[in-house]
Each structure stands twice: as structure tokens, then as C-alpha cells.
Amino acid sequence: MKGRSREEERRLADFFRGEIARLATRPVRLMEVCGTHTVAIFKAGIRQLLPPEVELVSGPGCPVCVTPNEYLDTAVAYSRQKDVIITTFGDMLRVPGSSSSLAAELAAGADIRIVYSPLDSLGIAAADPAKKVIFLAVGFETTAPTAAATVLAAEQAGLDNFYVLSAHKLVPPALRALLTAGEVQVDGLLLPGHVSAIIGEEPYGFLAREYGVPAVITGFDPLDILGAVYLLVKRIAAGEAALDNEYRRVVPPEGNPAARAVLDSVYGEADAAWRGIGVIPGSGLAVKAAYRRFDALAALPVTVEETKDHPGCRCGEVLRGVARPADCPLFGAACTPERPVGSCMVSVEGTCAAWYKYGAGRWQV
Amino acid sequence: MCLAVPAKIVDRVDMMATVEVSGVTRQVSLMLLPEAKVGEYVLIHAGFAIQTVDEEEARKTLELFEEMAGYEG
Ligand code: SF4
Numbered sequence: 001m002k003g004r005s006r007e008e009e010r011r012l013a014d015f016f017r018g019e020i021a022r023l024a025t026r027p028v029r030l031m032e033v034c035g036t037h038t039v040a041i042f043k044a045g046i047r048q049l050l051p052p053e054v055e056l057v058s059g060p061g062c063p064v065c066v067t068p069n070e071y072l073d074t075a076v077a078y079s080r081q082k083d084v085i086i087t088t089f090g091d092m093l094r095v096p097g098s099s100s101s102l103a104a105e106l107a108a109g110a111d112i113r114i115v116y117s118p119l120d121s122l123g124i125a126a127a128d129p130a131k132k133v134i135f136l137a138v139g140f141e142t143t144a145p146t147a148a149a150t151v152l153a154a155e156q157a158g159l160d161n162f163y164v165l166s167a168h169k170l171v172p173p174a175l176r177a178l179l180t181a182g183e184v185q186v187d188g189l190l191l192p193g194h195v196s197a198i199i200g201e202e203p204y205g206f207l208a209r210e211y212g213v214p215a216v217i218t219g220f221d222p223l224d225i226l227g228a229v230y231l232l233v234k235r236i237a238a239g240e241a242a243l244d245n246e247y248r249r250v251v252p253p254e255g256n257p258a259a260r261a262v263l264d265s266v267y268g269e270a271d272a273a274w275r276g277i278g279v280i281p282g283s284g285l286a287v288k289a290a291y292r293r294f295d296a297l298a299a300l301p302v303t304v305e306e307t308k309d310h311p312g313c314r315c316g317e318v319l320r321g322v323a324r325p326a327d328c329p330l331f332g333a334a335c336t337p338e339r340p341v342g343s344c345m346v347s348v349e350g351t352c353a354a355w356y357k358y359g360a361g362r363w364q365v
Numbered sequence: 366m367c368l369a370v371p372a373k374i375v376d377r378v379d380m381m382a383t384v385e386v387s388g389v390t391r392q393v394s395l396m397l398l399p400e401a402k403v404g405e406y407v408l409i410h411a412g413f414a415i416q417t418v419d420e421e422e423a424r425k426t427l428e429l430f431e432e433m434a435g436y437e438g
Contacts, residue, residue, distance in 0.1 A: 034367060035366065036366070036368050061367075062366070063367075064366060089366065089411075116411065116412060117394075117411045117412020118412070119394060119413075120412070139366050139367070139411075140366075140367060142369065142410055142415065143366060143367065143411055145397050145415070146410065146412065146413045146415075149396040149413060152396070153394075153396070192367060193367075194367040194369045194408070194410065194415070197369070197408060197415055198416075248422040248423075249418055249419050249420070249423035250417075250418055251416075252419070256398065256415060256416055258397060258398060258399055259397040259415060262396060262397055347366070349366060
């Protein structure tokens with residue numbers, strides 16, 4: 001929220017805290033779905049501001065974390081081909097696959113380049129027409145339209161050496177899968193603000209309607225998050241299930257239809273595998289037939305090693321909200337951000353990394 | 366990964382905009398937000414403008430909370 005004075009901020013924070021404490025008369029568990037929220041919550045020390053009745057658990061909202069080993073193994077296999085340049089967001093580099101990682105391949109001489117925008121891949125492809133440039137298209141609804149737009153831009157530019165390796169994921173089907181499984185009792189959901197900026201409010205309607213779970217679309221300032229916790233606790237105390245939108249300044253009810261149109265022209269819904277959760281129907285995006293020539297998997301056959309998961313890593317349970325990082329025997333010992341065993345420790349938005357970096361607050365003890 | 370930052374559009378040529386983020390200018394694509402205008406604040410993610418930041422809604426949200434704090438606090 002912009003344009004507040006410090007005085008206003010303090011008054012609001014006091015109000016939210018006071019009301020949360022007053023209204024939380026029984027233990028409630030709220031899940032923050034988005035990894036960016038997880039980091040914001042730790043940074044601002046939100047957990048320490050809440051009464052012991054209010055527990056925050058992290059959900060499956062870190063795209064790098066939920067990308068399964070098989071995808072990484074495929075990316076590694078491509079990176080070993082001499083005529084391939086991999087472009088990727090930096091987060092993916094150190095995620096361990098079954099037997100290697102992109103960072104290890106880079107050290108061994110593979111041409112892997114970190115980009116800020118998927119569009120950067122096109123300049124790389126134009127400059128090196130003899131090479132095949134494969135962008136690792138990872139991310140939720142926020143990021144997927146940028147990859148789709150890049151495919152359209154590649155088509156307009158007449159590039160025939162640009163490809164995407166899609167592991168895009170959709171948030172609402174994952175929430176449905178978590179609630180259907182019922183493994184973790186969730187009393188309320190903090191919904192990802194920037195995914196919502198694209199998809200709008202409607203795709204979350206089923207949370208209250210079908211599962212009776214209140215949910216709030218919220219931003220990333222500490223006050224946004226406290227305000228969202230307040231709105232959830234208020235709904236729970238009143239026995240109401242509804243969807244609130246605390247982040248109207250960037251989330252209009254309809255989201256961003258232009259971005260969705262770009263997305264829909266290139267990608268169609270497909271089943272997708274999530275680390276720790278398994279295959280969720282309709283939770284991913286696959287390149288449509290009309291753009292097949294940009295789809296790495298369709299256009300560039302590759303042999304991938306057999307996928308193995310690290311036996312000790314509990315990242316999958318952490319992503320489902322049923323285990324805390326501290327429950328993992330490797331946490332902070334064999335597994336640290338410097339030497340990560342699982343993806344939840346690699347990404348800066350991973351729950352294990354956030355616990356390691358910021359300390360777990362009250363919930364560790 | 367879904368981090369996005371607000372920035373002000375200072376110039377626009379076709380589908381590319383020059384935006385200013387805390388004093389630094391950057392080129393971003395408007396392919397996902399074709400209606401964006403010079404002078405508006407937009408949210409930037411991975412080199413694309415993905416939404417308009419609505420100052421009016423920001424003020425309304427704040428006022429709503431202020432009002433609640435005033436009545437109930
Ligand atoms: S601490 Fe490391 S090994 Fe344990 S669950 Fe987290 S990422 Fe996996």
C-alpha cells in the first residue's frame with residue numbers, strides 16, 4: 001500500500017494484531033500458497049507478530065521447488081548436446097536432478113546462460129543461428145504468459161532455433177488437489193498476488209463454494225500480509241467462507257485478459273507432475289500443436305537418464321504442508337543452501353531455504 | 366519467482382516501454398499489457414509489464430482498513 005505515513009502504518013499494524021489476537025479464539029492454520037509470500041513473511045517477522053493460535057504453513061507455491069527431477073534431468077540431457085544453449089532463470093541452476101545439476105553441467109563446459117527475461121533468449125538465438133536455444137519455461141500463471149509472448153515474438157522474428165521446455169504449473173488445480181487429499185487441515189488460504197494479477201478472482205471461487213475455505217488475495221508488504229491474516233481470522237471467527245481481495249491495486253476481478261489471451265494462444269492445459277504431490281490433472285501447460293516447432297520435447301528428441309529421487313529428502317512433504325523443514329533429518333546438516341540436497345533448499349523462495357536463512361521463529365521450538 | 370516490481374512508464378514505442386524503477390530505466394515489453402500508457406505505474410515481471418497499479422484502488426483499500434481501525438480498534 002503506497003502513500004501511507006509511518007504513523008498510519010503503525011496504527012494499522014496495531015489494529016490488525018489486536019484484532020487477530022481477539023478473534024483467534026481457537027487454533028487456526030493458514031497456508032501461504034506463494035513462495036514470495038513465504039519469504040516476505042520471514043523477512044518481516046510476521047510469525048512473531050501473531051498469537052500462538054495462528055499458525056502459518058507454507059504451501060506448494062515455489063515453482064522451482066515443485067519442478068520434478070525428471071524435468072531437471074531432461075534439461076541436463078539437452079545441456080550436454082554440443083549445439084544447444086540453455087537459457088534459464090538463475091534459480092534453476094543449482095537444483096539437483098537425479099545425478100547432476102545445471103550448475104555442474106555449466107562447470108563441465110555446457111553453454112547455459114542466466115536470463116532476466118525469457119525475451120533475452122531471442123537475442124541469443126539471433127546471434128548464434130547454428131545453435132538451438134532452449135528456454136527453461138518454469139513458473140506459474142505470472143510467468144507463463146511471458147514465455148508464451150516470447151514464443152509469439154520468436155515467430156514474428158522468424159527465428160527457427162528457439163525452443164521452450166515447458167514445466168509451467170497452474171495454482172488453482174494444485175489447491176484443489178491439496179484440499180481434496182485432506183492431508184493437511186487448512187482453515188484459510190493466503191493467495192498469490194501476482195498469479196492473481198493474471199488470473200483474477202474467479203478461478204478461486206471453488207475454494208469457498210466447494211471446500212468452505214476462506215481465502216484472501218494479498219500483496220507482499222508486511223501490512224498486506226497482516227491485513228490478509230486479519231481478514232481470514234475474521235471470516236473464520238464468523239464461520240464464513242468467502243474470497244476476499246486485499247490486493248485490488250494490482251488485481252482487478254478479471255485479472256489480465258490480454259495476458260491470458262497470449263497464454264492461451266501458445267499453451268493449452270495439460271496434466272503435470274509436481275514434486276511431492278504427483279500428477280495433478282489439468283495443472284500444467286503444454287505447447288499447442290500450432291506452435292509445436294517451438295516445443296523442445298516435440299521438436300528435439302532427447303534421451304534422459306532414469307529418474308531417481310534423493311531417499312532422505314522430505315521436500316515433497318514440506319511442499320504439501322505436512323512436514324516442516326525441521327522435521328527433515330538432513331535439514332541444516334547434510335542439506336544447507338551451500339550444499340542443497342533438495343529443491344526446497346535451493347530456491348530463495350524454498351521453504352527449507354527460508355527456514356534456514358531466517359530461522360523458523362516460534363514454530364521451530 | 367512470481368516477484369514483480371512497480372515501475373513508471375516514461376516512454377513507449379510500439380510494444381516496448383521505457384520504465385523507471387527507483388531511478389534506473391529499463392526496457393520492458395507491453396505484449397501482455399497493450400493498453401498501458403506513458404505516466405502509468407505498472408507491475409514488471411521477467412521483462413514484461415503484467416498489470417497496471419491502480420493508485421485509486423490502493424487508496425480505497427487503505428481507507429477501508431483505516432475506517433475499520435477507527436470503528437473497531
Ligand atoms: S532440508 Fe533439504 S533434504 Fe530436507 S526436505 Fe528440505 S530440501 Fe529436502
